[in-house]
Amino acid sequence: MPTITLPRRARAQLGAIDVHIARGGHPVLQGVDLTVAPGSRIGVVGENGRGKSTLLHVLAGSLEPDSGSVRRFGSFGVAEQETAVTPGRTVGDLVDLELVDAHAALRAVDDSAASLAEDRPGTAGAYAEALDIAEQLDAWDADRRVDTALEALGAVTDRSRPLSEMSVGQRYRVRLAALLGAQHDFLLLDEPTNHLDATGLEYLTQQLRQTRSGIVLVSHDRALLSDVATSILDLDPSRGGRPRRYGGGYAGYREGRRAEYARWVDEYGRQQAESTRLAGDLEDARDRLLTGWRPGKGTGKHQRATRAPALVRSVHRRQEALDEHVITTPVPPLRFSMPALGAELDRLEPDVALLHAEDVTVAGRLGRPVSLAVAAGSRLTVTGPNGAGKSTLLAVLAQDIAPTTGVLTVDPVVRVALLAQESSPPAGTRVRDAYDAHLGMLVSSGAVPDAEVVQLEELGLFAEADLDKRVRDLSMGQQRRLDLAMVLATRPHVLLLDEPTNHLSITLVDELTDALGATDAAVVLATHDRQLRRDVDRWRQLELGT
Structure with missing residues (x-):
């Protein structure tokens, strides 16, 4: 019989003891102590760059700590923010990777049943053992569970579909569905809501609340943390220099x-x-x-x-x-500061559109014609399920994609900027140099006057120590902060935001939400973030169909 990792259920164990990790001479994790029991649901929060994803790698066993120890007993499922693509691999390969034990158990049952039918000596015991293992894994129902999750998460269900033909979000949804179907003892999830629409979010929330698995959840999604987490591990600095764990769920963490x-x-x-x-x-x-x-x-x-x-x-x-008993100096939190945007367009008539789209479509991406007008200082939320064309519409408004049909008109004096969902490939340049080069290009091209230049330090998006990091060494959240800084450097009159809260810390999300409500710029927002949608529920809505 092949080696099969059985679920340990109530006997499963996962714990970290005094874990330390440093990179480039800078501490990433300091003195992390964490115990995860079956059925517990622990949210992990902290500013971007505090080591949240690194902690998941340590718990999963893919990264050894510099000091400290981790104990693991049971089966593990890990959903990282990006899924590596190997040429030729398909959706079915990704599913099989998570169901390898269930499939092996079913093959063992079939093989031992065949041997039993041939009346070979000693096969009765092997058949009984194979049945017991398959029952522990609930192996007969594993593929059905995955299929159900694929449908509910809006993932690709064709198991022959090559992963290389799919977006980052599509691959993530497949991986997440496979993990939910596998029923591991522990689920380690890194930003699982980033690529889900409203239906997928509801399904994920329900599954996480019902599972017997122990969960460690890295997320910026305030609604998910409120609905799922029973305790919160905060990696931001504390009086003792070590992470703090707060009971009482997300509300207990915020107050604590x-x-x-x-x-x-x-x-x-x-x-x-x-x-x-x-x-x-x-x-x-x-x-x-x-x-x-x-x-x-x-x-x-x-x-x-x-x-x-x-x-x-x-x-x-x-x-x-x-x-x-010296008390360390309190570390002042980063404070985001939105630059003044859009005020100089007060000279335009209030009813004059800064940009206007009339019956625009994009072949294969935005099927139904869309018309909209964006006036100075206006607010618009674009909603709809995955695949409805929200990102495509914003790219059309930003003039990054030409519409197949219809017309887009943009006032010549209007600056439009788009914060897209995905970052550009990380470069080897340092953060401050990358931003300054972008700023120089904007000024030299005449896109932004010298008098309107915004220095990176003014935005409050990076600590001083992070400005000299190379972009490729940033966490995904820090890369997202740099993307936001680049967009704000253009001093846009129309700010287009595609899932702006993805990867950002909870504190920055709160501050950005407040800033969007106060800015003089027009804002067009596409998001599945449930808390953000509640916060902007008075904005004008544009619903896109599938």
Whole structure:
């Protein structure tokens, strides 16, 4: 019988103990302790670049920590943000990869049944063992479970379809469906909602809430975290320098994080004040020692001779006690700052469209004719299931794709910029150099006047230490931040956003949402992010059909 990894169910174990990882001399993970039990659902959050995806790799066993240990017992399913494409591989190959144990168990049942029918000696025990393993894996129903998930997630169901012909999102949905059907002991999911529409999101949420698997979920999706996570591991800096785990689900994390940071700032302030007082006391005691200070008459001779040195020693002891419990400086969170956009178009009449699309279609991508007008300062949300043409429509409005039929008219003075779903291939240049080169191109071409140039540091998207990183070394979330910075550098009058919250941290998503409501630029938004759609539910809606 082939080697088959059986689910361990209640006996499954996954835990990390004091895990540390550094890259290029910079810490990525520091002192991570985590225990995942079957049935637990742990959300992992933190600013972009804090090591969330790295933690999943460590838990999965594909990356060894620099120090610390990880214990694993059971079967594991991992959904990374991107699925590598091997030439010639198909949808069926990707499904078979997750169902390898179930398929092997069914073959073992068939083989032992054939041997039993031939009345070979010792085959009855082999057949009973094969049946037991197949039942533990629920192997007979595995392919049906995957097929159901493929349909519900809007994934490609043709198992002969080559992966190379599919988009990143299509491949991710296939992988996710296969994982849900495999019923592993543990699911390690990296941004699983990025490529799902409303129907897929509802199905995923339901499956994660019902599964017996232990789940570690890296996500920016506030609605998913609220609906699924029973606890949250926060990788952002804390008072002790280690990640903090919060109970009470997403709501407990939000409240706990605010309270924790407030205590950190308060205790640091009180310690700094005490340190200042001790420095003053030490200076005063030393002055007394140098000037030969003595207490007043009536004090014992020995006491009079030693009082000043004793004061110095006392202050030193108090300072040493303070140093033993030093509180690190609170790390100020990044604060996104949207530059002023669109205000100079106030001279245009309010009812004059900045851009106007009339009955536009794109062959094979946007079948039904779409008409819309975008006025200065207007807000529009484009909705519809995967495949309806939302990304294509935004690309047409950005003049990146020419419509097959219909007409697009853009006012000559209007600057239009699109934040697309996927980043350009990462380069070897440094972050600040890549941004400055882009800025230089905009200015030299006359697209952006010198007076309207926005420096990268002004946007609050990167910590100073990250500006000298090479783009290829950034996390996907940090690459997404750079994409956003490049778009804002154009100072657009019309801002087109295609799934803008993908890969971004929760804090930045909140700040970006507020900024979109306040900017003078016109905004056209396509998103499946349920919380973002709730936040912009008063915007004008354009529903695209399939």
